[in-house]
């Protein structure tokens with residue numbers, strides 16, 4: 569019996585959100601007196617794989633080969649379900665990141681398992697297998713009892729702080745029963761925007777709204793983000809107006825993020841925007857209108873003109889960081 573965790577990687581590095589899932593899975597395994605086994609698709613250094621032991625994995629199954637790095641949700645599902653059967657996994661864990669959202673429901677269907685998507689606490693096993701998650705865009709919680717024999721959980725990113733230990737996981741090669749015909753899509757090219765911190769993995773996010781007046785003023789947001797080592801985001805009208813790319817749009821119809829610090833500049837704080845950011849640990853709002861609704865959700869608020877306030881904050885951050 570074991571707990572199987574899908575640890576997804578990008579360019580040979582295990583994602584931070586996947587490390588959170590491994591750590592969560594290891595704690596579930598501890599609850600159950602079983603072993604945490606991680607599965608990694610694609611080519612990753614042996615040292616990087618063994619280091620999953622720092623987050624509690626006892627063993628790592630590696631499915632080596634470049635084509636597995638780009639495996640689509642369908643073939644990934646087949647491989648993970650096969651690994652779950654081989655390991656006798658009673659619980660299968662994913663991060664609730666992009667790939668986890670695509671693969672976890674498919675694996676659950678294949679294993680005839682109940683699924684909780686976006687877990688925010690460890691399962692309560694006192695009476696059943698009860699997993700807590702956010703509902704209604706973070707306005708309420710639901711506690712869901714998974715009653716199936718096999719259980720699938722995806723873990724909300726940035727919910728559990730990473731606590732690296734000193735374990736080493738054993739690494740085992742795993743050759744799944746898939747053929748070329750199982751690969752239904754082929755990735756032709758992957759482009760990364762150099763230097764950019766991925767928004768869903770970022771600890772700090774600096775975000776701009778229509779209060780910034782136009783794309784020509786985005787230097788304000790970018791300079792502060794650069795000084796803080798943060799990712800940049802925006803409100804929906806900003807993306808709709810092509811001031812910023814759509815992958816930066818956060819909110820009900822955009823990305824949901826939970827950074828440690830979210831700095832909102834010139835954003836009114838409409839409910840649809842808050843839906844994507846109200847899980848942030850600390851929210852700082854900069855707005856010239858003291859009645860802006862965002863101040864109600866803020867931990868710290870600055871009433872002022874962004875064009876005066878933000879350069880001062882950026883200069884202060886640069887000074888502190890030397």
Ligand code: FAD
Pocket residue numbers: 776777778779780802803804805806817818819820821822833834835836837838839840841844854855856857860872873874875
């Ligand atoms: P505005 O509402 O125009 O606010 C601009 C703010 O900037 C104001 O508060 C103003 O006081 C302030 N400001 C102006 N000048 C300055 C200055 N010089 N210095 C400082 N502050 C200044 N929105 C999202 O963001 N994400 C979503 O996912 C989303 N989904 C939606 C889904 C639906 C179905 C609908 C109906 C709407 C959705 N919206 C979403 C839109 C949302 O309702 C708001 O219209 C939007 O969030 C407002 O964007 P904003 O705050 O940038 O602009």
